[in-house]
Amino acid sequence: MATSFKAVHYQVNNEAPVRRDFYRIWLILQKGVLQLENGGKKVQQPALIYLPPLAACSFVPAGRQRNGYWCIFTKELMDDHTRRLFPTTTQIFYPEDQALKRIRFYFDQLVQAYHSDDMHRFDSACKLIGLLMHETSLLQVQNATDRLKSRFINLLEKQYPVVDPGMPLKLRKPADFAAELGVHVNHLNAVIQQTTGKTTGQMIAERMVSESVALLRYSDWPVGDIAYSLGFEYANHFTAFFKKHMGETPGAMRK
Known part of the structure; x- marks a missing residue:
């Protein structure tokens, strides 16, 4: 199959292939x-989309003008490394x-x-597609980082509010959360620090303090039970x- 690629600005009434x-x-x-293939998905911000062969996809713009790029090419325009990196699903x-x-x-x-x-334009295109795939690798790492942060926050919030003084929190330390999330505690600490600017311990402590204040103000539980x-x-x-x-002190806040 002959090598083929296109990379052009969208034009009005000029559909992507x-x-x-x-x-x-x-x-x-x-x-x-x-x-x-599984339904519509709204695009509210710049989106980079990878479509392997056989994947069905079309884009319906919100207005008449189209703004963006598309690139279509055969496998010959990728080296072996780039081809392995290309997503197998949309x-x-x-x-x-x-x-x-x-x-x-x-x-x-x-x-x-x-x-x-x-005469070397296809070689140039091959290198540029490789650079795009490298950007994708970086974005995949970022996506994984964001997912871990979200999972941690969801797990943290899942413990609250505390409704029974006889059922103490099970997850109190970074290592507890890391074990529940199936990651090494050092990795969790690095992700939380990178994405929030706070340590995992700070996030846990701040949420615990917030719950402490609520219990002291709005419950009649003894301080020992809290x-x-x-x-x-x-x-x-x-x-x-x-x-x-x-x-x-807790007692001073309650007065």
Whole structure:
């Protein structure tokens, strides 16, 4: 099969190709709806879309103008490494800021290569597609990072509100959460620090303090019961923890 690729700006009434025996990469820069095999998906921000052969997809823009790029090519335009990286199912990424600038630059270079008479233009296109796949690898790492952060926050919030003083919190330390999430505690700590600017321990402590304040203000539980419900074996340990974060003792707050 002859090598073929296109990378052009969308034009009014000029639909992106739908040939299913080609690899496709789209960069959509406007709002609209992606029509996928399993239904429609709204696009509210720049989206980078990878479509392997046989994948069905179309884009319905919110307005008359189309804004973005598409690239269609055969497998010959990828080296073995790039071909292994190309998703086997439709994948959608949402690049931001610097990543989006780099991706737009690569597409602009693809447009230039496509319209060039340079005998090496297909080699240039092959390298540019490889660079796009590298960006995808970075976005996949970012997506995995965001998912782990979300799972951690959901797991943290799932423990609250505390409704029974006889059932203490089971997850109180970063290692407890890491074990429940199936990751190493160092990895969890690194992800939370990177995505929130706080340590895992800080996130846990802040949520525990918030629950402590609510229980002190809105329940009639003794301080000892509140301490036990939050996983403190001794009330004086809870008092020290609370004073460290709030600047006063639990008893003083309750007065």
